[in-house]
Amino acid sequence: MRQLKMTIMKKIIHILKKDKVLKGLIITCLISLLGFILFNVIYKTYCEGHLAKDEITFIIGSIKDIFQIIFFSIVACVTILSYIQARKTLFTPIKTETFKMQIKSFEDILAFFQSKTETDFTHQFDFDFMVAANFRLMFTDYINTFFKSEIKINEEAIKELHTKFAGAAVTQSFMEKNFYSPEYFEKTPKKEKEEITNPALILESWKNYEYGQVYFSKTFVEETEKLNKLIASPLLTTELKNKLKSFEENVRDNHILIGKVLTELAQELPTKFPTAKSIENLEMTGIWNKFNSRKEDLEPNAKEILDYIRQYLRIENLID
Known part of the structure; x- marks a missing residue:
């Protein structure tokens, strides 16, 4: 059972290393969850009983807006990086084939000119x-x-x-x-x-x-x-x-x-x-x-x- 868990963990780690988009989304979720927990702790220990209801509503709204801005910024960055990576993946085979054909042309030129006086x-x-x-x-x-x-x-x-x-x-x-x-x-x-x-x-x-x-x-x-x-x-x-x-x-x-x-x-x-x-x-x-x-x-x-x-x-x- 323990060995099975280790195997599953290794597969998950391998997927995270390979898939940068998935890795970015998981990190985003973890940051959001951590922020939510931190907010609840601060609210329970400091805000409740010390601030008026309007002040608490304003603070909650501000924090929510900040987290939304952070979240959408991270999503936008991940999307852009994913597009760049996808474009590289798409054009790399074309560039490779073009380079191979170019090498063939160079071989013909070398055969025509090489070692000739x-x-x-x-x-x-x-x-x-x-x-x-x-x-x-x-x-x-x-x-x-x-x-x-x-x-x-x-x-x-x-x-x-x-x-x-x-x-x-x-x-x-x-x-x-x-x-x-x-x-x-x-x-x-x-x-x-x-x-x-x-x-x-x-x-x-x-x-x-x-x-x-x-x-x-x-x-x-x-x-x-x-x-x-x-x-x-x-x-x-x-x-x-x-x-x-x-x-x-x-x-x-x-x-x-x-x-x-x-x-x-x-x-x-x-x-x-x-x-x-x-x-x-x-x-x-x-x-x-x-x-x-x-x-x-x-x-x-x-x-x-x-x-x-x-x-x-x-x-x-x-x-x-």
Whole structure:
């Protein structure tokens, strides 16, 4: 019997510890009961026989009002605390699930950027291929302009090269020079390209050459699509999205830079390769050096993204 009583008491204590609302109500009742007992004791020992009936009525009314104010204040506090606790209980599972989904997005970002150097990003976005391939097309234009009768271009190899491209970014100035936008009622005019034979005029014409149609590879498209998919996640913070967008803009700028570098190099070709024989001395190293010296470094951006995720997740605190 005693053991049963102890078990019941333990259960009651456990319920009181767990249910704060019930605990608050019991405390309120106990305070009210204690106040009632205290009032009766004071009334019996002091008020009865010493004060007039009106005075006793006033005191009783005042005490009753005070206790009502205290009681309703306590009930209001308990209600507010209960609401706050209920709201926490309601939204905690939602926050937990959102955080889990956010962690998955962070995992994808980490897989994309983690432990990668500048060289890794160059290979990942296929810049090594795109620089070499676009230079080959620009150099083909140079040969066709100056040494068409002396050097035969392998047209099949050029066609094969084009199959590896997914598209091209075209500058406004190049589009205005080389493309025509007819009205809906017009046919696209076919312009016959006038062949220039005068060496001085050929050289003068080459001075206006612009490599404004910069091709990009299928690998470049695939990797930029992955990057844009990461940016599109609605679970990322605005700051992290901005850092990812900054990285993506640098990737795009580096691709456009290929065209700018090749346009500048094109003006050096008549001096460096004045004859068909001199073309045998062509080396890609100088082209790479020029591009690398001017391109936006991607590794610092990647480090910023990784550092932000570490700070957001408070990795250092978890380790400590």
